[in-house]
Amino acid sequence: MIEPDETMSRIGHGMWLSQQGERDAARGVFTEIWNDVGENGDPLHRCAIAHAMADVQDDVREELAWDLRALEAADLITDERAARAGVAGPVAGFYPSLHLNLGECYRRLGDLDTAREHLRQGQAATEALGNDGYSQMIKIGLDRLAERLASAGHQTHRNT
Structure with missing residues (x-):
């Protein structure tokens, strides 16, 4: 059963802000979520946050650092965890x-x-x-x- 995931909803809001051109606001949302989840939090959340955060960076080196965090977290996600969050396919x-x-x-x-x-x-x-x-x-x-x-x-x- 797919359970509502508040963190993924918050990430979705940040992504919406980014798509509206509100990059600074999106960065703020993602920073807040990242701080809440923490470096050792749920890998699915860390991957999603980092992947989205990379897209709103102005410096390519910062973008790279976030993309690397996303890749590192992805390596820790199970298909079962992703399915519980509503991800349609495999990790x-x-x-x-x-x-x-x-x-x-x-x-x-x-x-x-x-x-x-x-x-x-x-x-x-x-x-x-x-x-x-x-x-x-x-x-x-x-x-x-x-x-x-x-x-x-x-x-x-x-x-x-």
């Missing part, structure tokens, strides 16, 4: 998005080898995704990251 479905975000951060920081490794991991994890709009969005994002990395590789070779 494995979290990884394409997490690796996409990490790959993009590393690309923006100029660490193209690490970016390519996260791209590879994200692409490999797409088999856990369904066939819906979210899945298509993530797959398109991975394709775009691959294109940007290929272009960056060509620019590097031309400059040497």
